[in-house]
Amino acid sequence: MSELPASNPPRPVSAEFRNVMRHRALQKQLHTSAVRDLRYRERIFAEYYGLTLDFVDQLILAPAEERARILQERGLNRYLYRTFFEYNRYEDCHLILEALDNPEELRGARVLDFGCSVADHGYFFGMAGAEVTLCDFPEFLSFASFRLSRAGIPYHAIPAPVDYRTLTQSIDLAVFGEVLEHLKDPLLMLQCCVEHRVSMIYTSRYPFGDETYFSLNGHTREAQAQSPASLALLRAHYQEVSINPRTPARLWMRL
Numbered sequence: 001m002s003e004l005p006a007s008n009p010p011r012p013v014s015a016e017f018r019n020v021m022r023h024r025a026l027q028k029q030l031h032t033s034a035v036r037d038l039r040y041r042e043r044i045f046a047e048y049y050g051l052t053l054d055f056v057d058q059l060i061l062a063p064a065e066e067r068a069r070i071l072q073e074r075g076l077n078r079y080l081y082r083t084f085f086e087y088n089r090y091e092d093c094h095l096i097l098e099a100l101d102n103p104e105e106l107r108g109a110r111v112l113d114f115g116c117s118v119a120d121h122g123y124f125f126g127m128a129g130a131e132v133t134l135c136d137f138p139e140f141l142s143f144a145s146f147r148l149s150r151a152g153i154p155y156h157a158i159p160a161p162v163d164y165r166t167l168t169q170s171i172d173l174a175v176f177g178e179v180l181e182h183l184k185d186p187l188l189m190l191q192c193c194v195e196h197r198v199s200m201i202y203t204s205r206y207p208f209g210d211e212t213y214f215s216l217n218g219h220t221r222e223a224q225a226q227s228p229a230s231l232a233l234l235r236a237h238y239q240e241v242s243i244n245p246r247t248p249a250r251l252w253m254r255l
Helices: 015-049 053-061 064-074 078-086 090-099 120-127 138-150 186-195 221-237
Strands: 110-114 131-136 155-159 173-176 200-203 238-242 250-254
Touching: 015 053, 015 078, 015 138, 053 064, 064 078, 078 138, 090 120, 090 250, 110 120, 120 131, 120 138, 120 173, 131 138, 138 155, 186 221, 221 238, 221 250
Parallel strands: 110 131, 110 173, 131 155, 173 200
Antiparallel strands: 200 250, 238 250
């Protein structure tokens, strides 16, 4: 007896259809990852401040003015909250890894997360096996230290202000995520990196930026004045790698 044809024979799958399905799968994966990361951040924030997860959920969902009032009343750092929940630095961390010939070279590397704030960079590279040094003002450093401790990541915590020459000794990768533009002496910091032959430097934006950028709250005119010399210094000693076509982020690799 001959075999009956299938009632619903498979149709050929076009390349366009495969691409659409692959894109949907990627979007689902990214969404799942984002939700998981948000839950993780809620838990860390709650544990650090001794809050319930329900309270943190309500805080996130509250209108901006109401949230600001609650943060102030409860003595919660609004800058820390904003940085932790409204920003995510993992994309550029992944792009840094992709720019390396061998991403495994960061395992055991000494990474400085300067002006670490909530330490997205330090957390990411610490999870990748790097030796992490965190540096920021005490209130941010306390939170960053708690976060890495909870993840079981070994780290060194150095409170700001600090001597740049001491800080940059024996560093393989210096991470400057939106911090150099806040300094009055960013050129000195970069000179110390050059002096101590830091192998790689990540800059999220500085030394690039126009008049509007340097007019933003917290950005200094001193940093703006030093930006041409800072750019010339970096280009004289490092290969310039644009890691994100949508931003001025750079990975500077020692020549």
